[in-house]
Amino acid sequence: MTILIIAEHGNTELGPATLNAVTAAKAIGGEIEILVAGSGCDGAANDASKIEGVTKILVADSDEYANALAENVATLVSKIAENYSHILATATTSAKNIMPRVAALKDVQQISEISEVIDAETFVRPIYAGNAMATVKTSDSIKVITVRGTSFEAAQEDGGSASIEKIDASGDAGLSQYIGSELSASERPDLTSARIVVSGGRGMQSGENFPIIEAVADKLGAAVGASRAAVDAGYVPNDYQVGQTGKVVAPDLYIAVGISGAIQHLAGMKDSKVIVAINKDEEAPIFQVADFGLVADLFKAVPELDDELQKNGFTG
């Protein structure tokens, strides 16, 4: 049994999400290979070769993979798919774009966002925004799977020495073209891998009020997130959204500020180790999942928290 992982990368370096898929692959068992499809992607391939437990890195280095267009990457993966029992990727937006396309080309019913491996054919995955957990068994000969990153620890990113093999590119499908990106520039840690996350909701009332939670986040070295309501209202950009259809996070500490706790939001954060809720409405559903609840006006409590952290030696 050999498992292929589709790397998440930015050409010059590997993305940390790849490491979660490696851990899921280890739970399935078998040889692990990683495909790096990119352009000028030696850096990412070298990073991948150092991951503990991986035997081989396949590199397809060609212009048509520069921006991970689904049509081009899926064609490449489908060409080599027959060599593998499983094809895995951590469920980033890039993998979610590419993997179902691979599955359809191989006539496979993909298994999305697994949270647990039972055996090589059987997996657990959340459905209904995580309000139910389905155990499913596949009969497809190639298993195409996306992995929920927060459910699998990151594999060791060093200690391995996989061989690197160049493979032929599959050509440009000519169906789509990359134009550009507007990426949020932030000095803060990545939302999905941060140890602490501070999120704001509709209670923040305006994007102009977000600096008060950013100040707390910076003292704690935390990432900043938001509920759908805050993103829809335009307080913060879309990539801040935590929830069923946004990002799923499971930090050691999640601080929800002015978030009522709709099930769609809880779906994205309820696996956090410790949850704090600050909300003036003591009936808010967020308190049902919070380890520590503070019923208070956030515009008073958050600056106080900032001061209290300062007093306790948290200076960022």
Place this chain on the structure above:
Amino acid sequence: MKILVPVKRVIDYNVKVRVKADQTGVELANVKMSMNPFDEISVEQAIRLKEAGVCEEIIAVSVGVQQCQETIRTALAMGADRGIHVLHDGDVEPLAVAKILKELANKEGPSLIIVGKQAIDDDSNQTGQMLAALLGWGQATFVSDIQVEGEQVKATREVDGGLETISVKLPAVITTDLRLNEPRYASLPNIMKAKKKPIDQTSPADLGVDPSIRLEVLKVAEPPQRESGVKVEDVADLVDKLRNTAKVI
């Protein structure tokens, strides 16, 4: 151009889903069903393209039990022109839905198929991408803005790091994200008018598609429940608990 919009009948997003005691699935009896919210966004986008003069006809499609006709009626009341109901009792998976939609696309010849990025019941996020692959078309997934420009569609996509813009050749498959638009409510006169709009009925067998299940569901269980926590007195108490009880800061 013609636009095809698949619409899925799902448990309403406000309903608290309950797992059946025998762990065979979730309780569907006497539960409010609605159109998948992402599909409402798809229907709305198709209507806006029609209002802008880009599209002439909108066809709403639903695959599933007889009551899916109600979901199609909702799309017709919003402003779709006609419906196709692919009758199938029992569960149907994204791959089979994509195969059914492919056959319908080959019959109808749409330039755009606008699909919700995911259904809020199985949370698969697959159908649009699979459909694009089966048709050999380009795809723009998770879009928050689209502009049809001649033989291309320019799409802004919501990605992990922010936003990405791509252009895709028509015909193409689009999958919709939350910020694309705010779906309209159907007005009473439009609800009445929708009753007269035609809905054709067909089946997977008529379309030559085998809808057999590939993923056997062994069990559906409740997720682990969190123990209820405590209320803290004030901010100082909170920081103390985080430092000394939970030891997370």
